[in-house]
Amino acid sequence: MLLELEEITKSYKFGSSVLKGINLSVAQGEMLAVMGKSGCGKSTLLNILGGLTRPDTGEYRYQGQRLLVNNTRAMNQFRKENISFILQDFALLQERTAIQNVELPLRARGIKAGKRRELAAGYLKAMGIYDELAQSCPQKMSGGEQQRVAIARALVVKPKILLADEPTGALDEENTSEILKLLQKISEDGVTIILVTHDESVAKCCDRTVRIMNGKLVEDEKMV
Ligand SMILES: Nc1ncnc2c1ncn2[C@@H]1O[C@H](COP(=O)(O)OP(=O)(O)OP(=O)(O)O)[C@@H](O)[C@H]1O
Numbered sequence: 328m329l330l331e332l333e334e335i336t337k338s339y340k341f342g343s344s345v346l347k348g349i350n351l352s353v354a355q356g357e358m359l360a361v362m363g364k365s366g367c368g369k370s371t372l373l374n375i376l377g378g379l380t381r382p383d384t385g386e387y388r389y390q391g392q393r394l395l396v397n398n399t400r401a402m403n404q405f406r407k408e409n410i411s412f413i414l415q416d417f418a419l420l421q422e423r424t425a426i427q428n429v430e431l432p433l434r435a436r437g438i439k440a441g442k443r444r445e446l447a448a449g450y451l452k453a454m455g456i457y458d459e460l461a462q463s464c465p466q467k468m469s470g471g472e473q474q475r476v477a478i479a480r481a482l483v484v485k486p487k488i489l490l491a492d493e494p495t496g497a498l499d500e501e502n503t504s505e506i507l508k509l510l511q512k513i514s515e516d517g518v519t520i521i522l523v524t525h526d527e528s529v530a531k532c533c534d535r536t537v538r539i540m541n542g543k544l545v546e547d548e549k550m551v
Pocket residue numbers: 339340342345363364365366367368369370371372
């Protein structure tokens with residue numbers, strides 16, 4: 328298994344416990360949907376998987392190795408090497424151009440300017456964002472275009488794991504289905520995708536669906 332969570336718990340200060348013993352195994356190349364009511368802990372789970380939030384108790388294993396979840400530096404390294412996020416609000420820098428946004432994670436990895444530009448342009452093109460739009464700022468783009476820029480930025484570092492929090496939340500049906508096709512292709516290429524959604528039709532496009540209910544994970548029966 329690529330990722331394994333065992334009895335993961337999480338509560339916030341002054342709040343009741345959100346995750347009450349989460350067990351989850353995800354294989355490489357799997358595309359997993361995470362569903363559940365608003366406030367049930369989906370984003371919390373995603374952030375634990377991405378090493379942004381520390382669980383209170385439990386074990387997180389990557390390729391069978393126990394991760395040091397309480398060691399910020401180790402988790403930052405794990406995230407840098409393996410993980411990309413796509414957030415619901417895209418989290419693009421509005422005053423930078425699309426291509427500058429996509430270059431950002433490459434810059435953080437010390438990749439030289441020429442190579443950065445080439446890689447970023449290639450990924451934007453693959454998302455259907457051509458040269459002229461690539462030079463435009465996200466604030467002037469449609470939701471669907473911004474989403475595709477955010478996806479290009481997530482993929483340009485060739486992550487092993489893609490964590491997406493409602494990646495189609497802001498999109499119309501046509502854009503949603505385009506993005507889903509793209510994610511399915513990425514997953515067929517071996518990238519592991521964990522995607523939070525409220526939309527049953529989005530979940531149906533995934534290999535598997537789990538739901539958070541009262542702090543525990545419940546797995547949907549596989550349709551045969
Ligand atoms: N940083 C935080 N500090 C305190 N409480 C938090 C924090 N983050 C989340 N919570 C609480 O934990 C619970 C789960 O939040 P989470 O964001 O994981 O839910 P969610 O399932 O992603 O909801 P939604 O579908 O609305 O995005 C909520 O009750 C929320 O108020």
